[in-house]
Amino acid sequence: MPELTAQRPRDARTAGRHPRQLYAVAAVSALGGLLFGYDTGIISGALLHLREDLHLSSRAQEVVVSVILVGAMVGALWSGRLAVRHGRRRVVQWVAVVFAAGALASAVAPDTGALIAARFVLGLAVGGASNMVPVYIAEVAPAAIRGRLMVLFQLMVAIGQLVSYLCGWLLTEHGGWRVMFALAVIPAAVLAVGMMRLPESPRWLVERGDAESARAVLTRLRPVGADVDAEIAGISEVSAPAGDRRALRQRWIRPALLVAVGIAAFSQLTGINAMVYYAPTILADAGFGDSVALLTGVGIGLMLVVAGVTGAIAVDALGRRRTILWFVPLSGLAMAVLGAAFLGGGAQAPKPLVIVALFAYILCNGIGIQSVVWLIAPEVLPLSVRGPATSLATLGVWGFDLLIAVTALSAIGAIGRSGTFFVYAAMNVLCVVFVALKVPETRGRSLEDIEKALRTPGSFRRNLSAAASD
Template identity: 70%
Template sequence: MPEAATLAARAPARPPGPGRTPLLVYAVAAVSALGGLLFGYDTGIISGALLHLRDDLDLSSREQETVVSVILLGAMVGALISGRTAVRHGRRKVVATVAVIFGIGAVAAALAPDVTTLIAARFVLGLAVGGASNMVPVYIAELAPAAVRGRLMVLFQLMVAIGQLIAYLCGWALSGSGGWRVMFALAVIPAVALAVGMAFLPESPRWLIEQHRHDDAERTLRRLRPAGADITAEITEITTVTAGTATGNGGWRQLRQRWLRPALLIAVGIAAFSQLTGINAIVYYAPTILDDAGFGNSVALLTGIGIGAMLVVAGVVGAIAVDKAGRRRTMLWFLPGSALAMAVLALAFTADSGSTAQRWTVIISLFAYILFNGVGMQAVLWLIGPEILPLSVRGPATSLATLSVWGFDLLIAMTALTAINTVGRSGTFLFYALMNVACIVFVVAKVPETKGRSLESIERALRGPGPFRKALDEE
């Protein structure tokens, strides 16, 4: 990370060639996306830790769900706080603060002497997870040029996937009683790297313009745009849109405005479906589900590593697809595969339990589901909201969308094992398959294409008199 920080500091001294994106833009995305790695690691590490944590502390299914889900409750609170704080103090300061909270929570979890302290520590980690998931995508979106914004924002989701893969690997390597303490402590390393790296990065030029700091915004944009770019025109566009929408102070009451409803519906809808389609039921509980189904502890952990690897592959494919094919088309191409794979998984658990064919069907359908859902839904999740939500309310609006992610994630985490115990694995996974189908219908009906559009052109289309999708197509 010192290299990235040095790169960020030196970028202005090495102007890019005509049309080339400055290295500072990539440094911004790489450093801030460490928040995604921490997000993925801290939410994913419980999967491997739980196998031994539940034995060490003799936890019931409900207690296991509480240990898993308290981080999500913290994330809901963190999402609410971070949006409003970013309006007042800026995006960069919020991300830097999140890094500090990640470090504090990791140390507290590693040293926790009892379950109560561990739950409190994971709540603190949740505050950081909520802040990172809410503000890092916004920070990247507001600094990146439109031509590369999609892939840079999907870097956040890719880092989440990498964090989850590292968590699975650590869960396998450190398996055994007491190993979960080291698993939690390792998160301190990227937390320190994020905190140090953010000290060298610029503030969002859009936030600076909102604060009437036009000279600072201009200097920042000159560092972030290719040589020869029309900085004056971009500042004028941002200023015009900001002036046209500045009817308040970016508070929650502004979200009641009628013209905002299409964007809020899309952002919250995608947030809800990102969880209702079942991804985190698999990420959190796959080793536990497979172990309880007779696959054995070692096979369950190795399958978890495979799931983490598929999440990384999905992140890479998604990063390419959202800028090449577009956001909407990526969802419509891959979500049908996600629905089919989850349906096959449901059917596999109705087959002869313990047979070789059944076990391979379960594992292959799990991997296929992770790949298709990872590309079709998770790659777009943290991209679509910051793109379509207007600057004047981006803080509270993204907080609402992120709150929805964590609220539905909490619902899944608190009910997954209970649902399996009540209606069985097949019934639970069939419900998730149907939610994938419902998500496809929602995308077809409501979600526009934002590929290659400036944030200001998207906002103008939203404020137009006609339907949002149609207006954006005509922009």
């Protein structure tokens, strides 16, 4: 086992405190989120000159943007399968290596075909990181602070996107996009080295029959005096043979799959990545000017970071379900205002109103659903199939993200900016309805308690609510 699993001295000064190593585990692994955010966001600034340097049409731009999402779908599926056999930690290490390789290949790409291939490789890493990092953090974190540690991943995604926007603004000259792509090698190397010193998921170890190693990990990552044996017993109670996928076809797991895949779908259908990928392009084409468009992109990045910090607080203070129900309606309202602002066409759109509505949308959507999307699936899906089942949810994120990426500019061409934004606003309304009817509150519940509520006959949401009130 890595050195982090060594026994920790016990004394009164540390009793009841969550050890620093627990936060180190979450912080290092969440670097995968930084890479995820940077590599998906950097195309926004790079595209303004990339489309000129490589003479890309609108359709070619959509392919360059969206091919990373195709790779992410493949990476999400394979990472789940690999994690069942090799463990969560090792898969995250491999993801870091693929990130570095894809970033270098993108930076030196001589033509459109090579760039598309390189971004597909980056997509494999993005899919693997978005699938495995939340699972890894969920399985090492105690229930009391699991939400904030997991939302750290989404916060790092937002920080990565902000950094990508800043790089896009600073490296605006022709050819600067190559440097933008190459910079991702640095955090990839840090992630690969950092993961070498982190422990394996204790839940994966129990599932593999290695309870003693799991106990050593939990002893190191829990407060002094915590009942580690009781946690091991709870994990063992719901554990099944590693790699048993039969539960994916069983009726009892369907409510959790519906919740996980539904939240994954609405996280994209509500329009967030249409703005992340194309906002500078949309604003520049609407007459805002390249400089204003790029600075607006930096503002979007700042809003995502603010949303990440606020969401990290909200998911534990308000709960996952209430966070969505409070903020997504505001997100839909802001998107509707954005649509109304463009009713007269781009040239007539009031620029201050457009920018304020855009920032309000990014903030509310970021808090309301982006802070929950990577949190909910690892929480509600059962241990025995958490790897492959989370892969399906992550596949849903990237599949619907791909749908948005390949249709956003075409939709604007077909029904205009207003029509496209009104469609996204309607998706926010449908998201609220879905959450109100189907999504349970998981705040403060152990993963094992959540699974027991899922196995109990009846409504998953009501079962978990009743268990919380007992």
